[in-house]
Amino acid sequence: MNLIEIRHPAGALGPEDQTAMAAEITMGLTGDMGDDIVPESTLRRARAMTHVAFAELAGWQTGDGTWGAPGDVPPLWITVTVPEAWRDEIARHEMGWLRRAVHRVDNDHGWQRPDGWLWINLVGVADGSIGLDGKAMTADGVVAEMSREFRSDLDAGKVEVPDGMLLDPMCGMLVKDRAQAIALEHDGTRYGFCAHSCRDAFVRRHAS
Numbered sequence: 432m433n434l435i436e437i438r439h440p441a442g443a444l445g446p447e448d449q450t451a452m453a454a455e456i457t458m459g460l461t462g463d464m465g466d467d468i469v470p471e472s473t474l475r476r477a478r479a480m481t482h483v484a485f486a487e488l489a490g491w492q493t494g495d496g497t498w499g500a501p502g503d504v505p506p507l508w509i510t511v512t513v514p515e516a517w518r519d520e521i522a523r524h525e526m527g528w529l530r531r532a533v534h535r536v537d538n539d540h541g542w543q544r545p546d547g548w549l550w551i552n553l554v555g556v557a558d559g560s561i562g563l564d565g566k567a568m569t570a571d572g573v574v575a576e577m578s579r580e581f582r583s584d585l586d587a588g589k590v591e592v593p594d595g596m597l598l599d600p601m602c603g604m605l606v607k608d609r610a611q612a613i614a615l616e617h618d619g620t621r622y623g624f625c626a627h628s629c630r631d632a633f634v635r636r637h638a639s
Contacts, residue, residue, distance in 0.1 A: 515555030597623025
């Protein structure tokens with residue numbers, strides 16, 4: 432679940448700019464994970480739960496007065512809505528990738544973005560106030576919905592774990608078994624996790 436709204440002055444970003452920025456954002460949030468491997472079924476559902484929208488605002492003012500005109504560097508105000516349980520852990524990565532997407536468009540135009548003209552705010556939604564398909568949901572519930580197809584394959588014994596990798600039983604990611612891996616043992620099996628939030632959800636599920 433990543434709900435991303437990018438506000439900019441009216442006329443500042445054209446359709447091509449918006450498409451390029453959105454593509455860069457979604458690639459970073461639901462694309463290649465480096466050494467780790469995410470099941471395509473989970474990625475497909477993650478992409479379906481990632482939304483990027485642009486809002487043009489008229490009469491944009493700063494402390495220095497009215498923003499200029501189309502063709503000038505536009506100030507951007509980006510709000511990302513995620514489950515509160517994920518917010519602290521993913522904030523640095525999400526902000527970095529959003530900044531990268533903005534800089535891509537800046538470079539396409541030859542813009543030099545002034546300090547203070549890009550704001551990215553991550554907003555966390557508390558459990559029970561997340562409305563997936565209009566139904567009250569928790570962060571754990573969002574992960575369960577995202578990984579529903581993977582978990583069906585896991586229950587059917589269709590999931591294989593290659594040597595040197597650990598399975599995240601919550602979302603299906605195969606995590607490289609290394610010193611910095613987020614891992615724990617349960618019933619004699621060592622599991623790895625893509626994030627502390629997945630590990631914590633696993634612990635809650637199996638708490639006695």
